[in-house]
Amino acid sequence: MSGRIRQFIRRLLPWRTPTLAASQTKPFQEWSIGIYIGESPCDLIASETVENPVLTHTHVVDVPARFVADPFMINVDRTWYMFFEVMNRRTGKGEIGLATSEDGRKWTYQQIVLAEPFHLSYPYVFEWKNDYYMIPESHRVESIRLYKALRFPTHWSFVATLLNGKRFSDSSIFFYDSKWWLFTETNPNYKFDNLCLYYAHDLLGPWSEHLQSPIIQGNMHIARPAGRVLVLDAKIFRYAQDCYPIYGTKVRAFEITELTTEAYQEREVESSPVLTASNSDWNRGGMHHIDPHQVDNRHWIASVDGWRSRTE
Numbered sequence: 001m002s003g004r005i006r007q008f009i010r011r012l013l014p015w016r017t018p019t020l021a022a023s024q025t026k027p028f029q030e031w032s033i034g035i036y037i038g039e040s041p042c043d044l045i046a047s048e049t050v051e052n053p054v055l056t057h058t059h060v061v062d063v064p065a066r067f068v069a070d071p072f073m074i075n076v077d078r079t080w081y082m083f084f085e086v087m088n089r090r091t092g093k094g095e096i097g098l099a100t101s102e103d104g105r106k107w108t109y110q111q112i113v114l115a116e117p118f119h120l121s122y123p124y125v126f127e128w129k130n131d132y133y134m135i136p137e138s139h140r141v142e143s144i145r146l147y148k149a150l151r152f153p154t155h156w157s158f159v160a161t162l163l164n165g166k167r168f169s170d171s172s173i174f175f176y177d178s179k180w181w182l183f184t185e186t187n188p189n190y191k192f193d194n195l196c197l198y199y200a201h202d203l204l205g206p207w208s209e210h211l212q213s214p215i216i217q218g219n220m221h222i223a224r225p226a227g228r229v230l231v232l233d234a235k236i237f238r239y240a241q242d243c244y245p246i247y248g249t250k251v252r253a254f255e256i257t258e259l260t261t262e263a264y265q266e267r268e269v270e271s272s273p274v275l276t277a278s279n280s281d282w283n284r285g286g287m288h289h290i291d292p293h294q295v296d297n298r299h300w301i302a303s304v305d306g307w308r309s310r311t312e
Contacts, residue, residue: 029248029307031069032056032282033084035105036302041230041237041292042253042271044302046278050105053282053306055084059109060097064089068097070122071303072228072291073104074132080104081153082303083134085121086112093119096136098153104301114147114156122170122289124228128203133159139167144184146203160204174229176236176259182207183238185224186214193223193243199261212264220244222268226251227290238266241288242273248288248307251275275304284308 032053038044046052057065063086071084079100086097096114099107114120114136122137132149134156143164147156162182171184182198195216200207216223226239236256242249250273258265275287283306292302 025311027309027311029067029285030057030310031067031087031248031305031307033068033071033082034283034304034306036275036290036304038300038302039298041232041294041300041302042269042274044274044290044292044300044304046280052280054105054107055082055099055109056282057087059099060086061109062111063095067307069305069307070137070289071305072123072125073293073303074125074127075293076127076132076152078102080107081125082107083113083123083125083153084303084305085123088115094121096120096123096134096156100153104295111154113154124172126173128175133203135162135171135173137168137170139169142167144168144171144182162200162205163198163207170225170241172225172227172229172238174231174236176231179261181229181259183225183229193220194218195223195225195240197264208261210264211262215264215266222252222254226288228292230292237269239274239290243288246286248286250277251287251290275306277306280306282306282308 033055034052035050035054036044037047055068057067066087066089069085071082073082082099085094087094095112098110098113101107118140120136124135132152134147138145144162146159148159150157166186169185173182180200184196186196187194194214197210197213197215198207220243222240224241226241230237238254240252252272253269253274254266256266277286285307287306289305290302292300
C-alpha cells in the first residue's frame, strides 16, 4: 500500500490511528477511601476484617464521579456517618457526599448532601452543643465557610464566613483551653506551603491570627493539614500532608507541646509518617488524609484515602 493511500485512509478514519488515541489519554490520581484500625491514633494499619477500599467513585450513583477523597466521620446514635469529597466529572468541581455504616467497616453510599456553584472538599464535620457543623474547603471563593445541619445528616445550611481574603485550604478546627483554634494552609501550590493558625473565643468569631502565624513557612513536607486535629486529655495531635515529591505522598503526625495565644511548639511523633503508599492496588500511589476516632481504651478506627495512577 502506497504512502498516499495510507494517508487518505487515516483522514477518513482518524479514530483508528494509534497516535491520536494515545494523545487523548492523560494520567490522573484516582482517589478512593479506606478504613484503618489500630491501638493509637498514630499507629493505624489496614485490617483483614476490612475490605479496602470501602468507597470508590463507582459507589456514587447520583452524579458521575471521577473519584472520592477527604473522608471525615462522626458517630451519632451508634451509626457512623462519613462525609467526603465527590469529584463530579460533569461539572469538574467537588461536592460533598454521604455514606453510612453500622460497624465502621462496611459502608453504604447515600447521596450528595452539599453542592455549591464553586468547588467543595475536605468536609470537616464536628458536633458542638448538640448541633452538627461542617467546614468544607472552599478555597476558590477565598473564604472559610461554616455550615450547620438543619436536618442531620442530609440538610446543611450556610451559617457564616469565618475568614476571607485568602485561598484557605484544608481548614481544621478544634476546641482547646476554652477557645477555638483553626489550622489552615494559605498558599496551596505545593511548593511554598504556609500553615497559618487562628483562634477565637466563639465559634462565629471574631477570629485572630496567632502571633507566630504562619507557624510553618515554605515547607511542602509538613504545612498542609491532613485531617482532624485530636485533643486527648492534655495532648493535641495534628496531621500534615507530605506533598513531596508529589501531591498525596504520605501523612505525618505531630504532637503540639505548647499552645497559647502567644506561643506554639510541636514535635513530630516517633511513628511518623503514619500513612504511606502500600502494595495494595487502590493506594499504591500515596495517601494524604486521616480521620481517627477512639472506639474504646485500646482500639481506634480511622477513615483514610489513597490513590493510584490512572489514565483517561
